[in-house]
Amino acid sequence: MSGRIRLDGERKRVEFTFEGERVSAWAGDSIAMALWAHGREVLRRSSRLGTPRGVLCNMGICYECLVTVDGVSVRSCTTLVEDGMTVCRGGVRG
Numbered sequence: 001m002s003g004r005i006r007l008d009g010e011r012k013r014v015e016f017t018f019e020g021e022r023v024s025a026w027a028g029d030s031i032a033m034a035l036w037a038h039g040r041e042v043l044r045r046s047s048r049l050g051t052p053r054g055v056l057c058n059m060g061i062c063y064e065c066l067v068t069v070d071g072v073s074v075r076s077c078t079t080l081v082e083d084g085m086t087v088c089r090g091g092v093r094g
């Protein structure tokens, strides 16, 4: 099932790590929203000034929310959480 909202009432919890810290989230949530729910709003630092960056558009356009998942740079607002994934701050704009 690819939809984010399930009407049968079942919601599964998943766990992943962010900067080495365990985070629990609902399956179907984006990484960005799962982290936001845990108060983790800074997802990377700007390359020039080192200023904090996080979710801006929340729809995959701005690339401000880049994180690294298991070594791959992804937009956290369009990538769903998966059990056991390793998420780190930052990412490389492609």
Ligand code: FES
Residues within 6 Å of the ligand: 054, 055, 056, 057, 058, 059, 060, 061, 062, 063, 064, 065, 066, 075, 076, 077, 078
């Ligand atoms: S917040 Fe804009 S691409 Fe993710």
